[in-house]
Amino acid sequence: MAKEKAKAEPKAEPKAEAKAKGRAKTKEKAASKEAPPKREAKKAEPESKATPATPRFAVVQARGLQIRVAKDEEHILPLMDEEPGAEVAFDRVLLVSEGDQIQVGRPLVEGAVVLMQVVGHEKGEKIDVGTYKRRKKYRRKIGYRDQLTRVKVLGINLPHEEKRGKHGA
Numbered sequence: 001m002a003k004e005k006a007k008a009e010p011k012a013e014p015k016a017e018a019k020a021k022g023r024a025k026t027k028e029k030a031a032s033k034e035a036p037p038k039r040e041a042k043k044a045e046p047e048s049k050a051t052p053a054t055p056r057f058a059v060v061q062a063r064g065l066q067i068r069v070a071k072d073e074e075h076i077l078p079l080m081d082e083e084p085g086a087e088v089a090f091d092r093v094l095l096v097s098e099g100d101q102i103q104v105g106r107p108l109v110e111g112a113v114v115l116m117q118v119v120g121h122e123k124g125e126k127i128d129v130g131t132y133k134r135r136k137k138y139r140r141k142i143g144y145r146d147q148l149t150r151v152k153v154l155g156i157n158l159p160h161e162e163k164r165g166k167h168g169a
Contacts (some may be wrong), residue, residue: 059093062090075148077150094109109158112156112159113157125145128144
């Protein structure tokens with residue numbers, strides 16, 4: 001029986017040979033990673049001359065926050081006294097970008113206005129605050145929720161430069 005087991009089991013390889021085989025396998029893997037299989041390149045479609053313009057966006061300072069806004073986006077600001085449906089104009093515009101053109105204010109972009117409409121009022125997430133005095137059996141748990149206003153951006157208006165007539169008249 002001992003002879004049958006010896007025939008069935010393959011001989012154990014010396015450690016040096018096993019390490020050499022392991023290195024060879026890792027080299028094969030590394031070589032396969034370096035040269036990925038080549039794929040057929042797809043023909044690029046010719047670009048039309050009318051490339052889609054990137055949408056206009058602005059950075060506005062509103063209610064103590066600086067936020068990046070674009071048309072038809074909704075943002076949450078600290079509570080405003082306006083009724084839902086009211087339009088609000090923010091004139092503290094710090095930056096306006098349209099496509100490749102960027103206007104950076106120093107500190108504000110003169111004449112730029114962002115129009116927003118108040119969608120509604122809501123409460124923020126509840127914040128739990130705990131206070132205690134050690135060794136006095138005094139503990140209090142206080143909850144707090146911010147009052148917030150959700151607004152929707154209606155548009156970003158830039159100042160129109162004065163167009164002069166012929167010969168600067």
